[in-house]
Amino acid sequence: SNRKTRTTLFNSKIIETMTEFEKISTPGGGLNNLGNTCFLNAAIQCLTYTPILNNFCMLKQHKANCLIRSNPGAFCLLCIFEDHVNKMAKSTPKRPVTPTPIVKMLRRINKNFILGYQEDSHEFLRFTLQSFQRSCLLN
Numbered sequence: 001s002n003r004k005t006r007t008t009l010f011n012s013k014i015i016e017t018m019t020e021f022e023k024i025s026t027p028g029g030g031l032n033n034l035g036n037t038c039f040l041n042a043a044i045q046c047l048t049y050t051p052i053l054n055n056f057c058m059l060k061q062h063k064a065n066c067l068i069r070s071n072p073g074a075f076c077l078l079c080i081f082e083d084h085v086n087k088m089a090k091s092t093p094k095r096p097v098t099p100t101p102i103v104k105m106l107r108r109i110n111k112n113f114i115l116g117y118q119e120d121s122h123e124f125l126r127f128t129l130q131s132f133q134r135s136c137l138l139n
Contacts, residue, residue, distance in 0.1 A: 015052065019052050020051050026093075027049070028090070028092065028093075028097070029088070029093055029094070029096040030093070030096045030097075031044060031045060031096055031097055031099050032096050032097070032099070034100070034103050035115070036115075036116055036118050037103055037115075038121075039118065039121040039124055040099065040106070040119070040121075040124055042121045043121050043122075043125040043128060044102060046125070047081070047125075047128065053085075054085055057085035058085060060086065062078050062139075063076075063078075063082045063083070066078070066135070067139050068138055068139065075105060075108045077102075077105060077109060077131040077132060078131070078132050078135040078136070080102055080105060081128075081132070083101065084099065084101065084102060103115065109124070109128060109131055110123070110124075
């Protein structure tokens with residue numbers, strides 16, 4: 001038969017419960033600029049405060065069950081981002097977060113990104129989402 005196999009990343013019933021913030025809280029601190037990282041900070045802030053992604057990361061289930069991390073030298077941006085979201089939730093406006101773990105992985109997110117150079121936020125966002133999707137598919 002010509003039926004294509006469909007991969008389901010998440011149970012739709014669970015997703016439906018995560019589309020809005022259950023509790024509205026004050027925003028956490030901003031992000032420190034590490035030298036031309038505004039493009040990264042803008043995208044990371046948007047992703048951090050996207051309800052479904054924020055709720056998913058706050059559950060701390062991805063990192064706890066991630067198969068990618070068990071491989072030496074492997075890289076899972078979603079694990080790093082999960083830590084970032086939880087750190088942001090504890091931050092305050094007077095104590096911004098330094099996104100060093102994400103910045104350190106810049107070249108792994110895309111080999112053409114160079115720390116200290118001005119980059120395009122939309123390109124960083126696209127490669128970040130692609131990396132998230134890859135992490136989900138490999139798990």
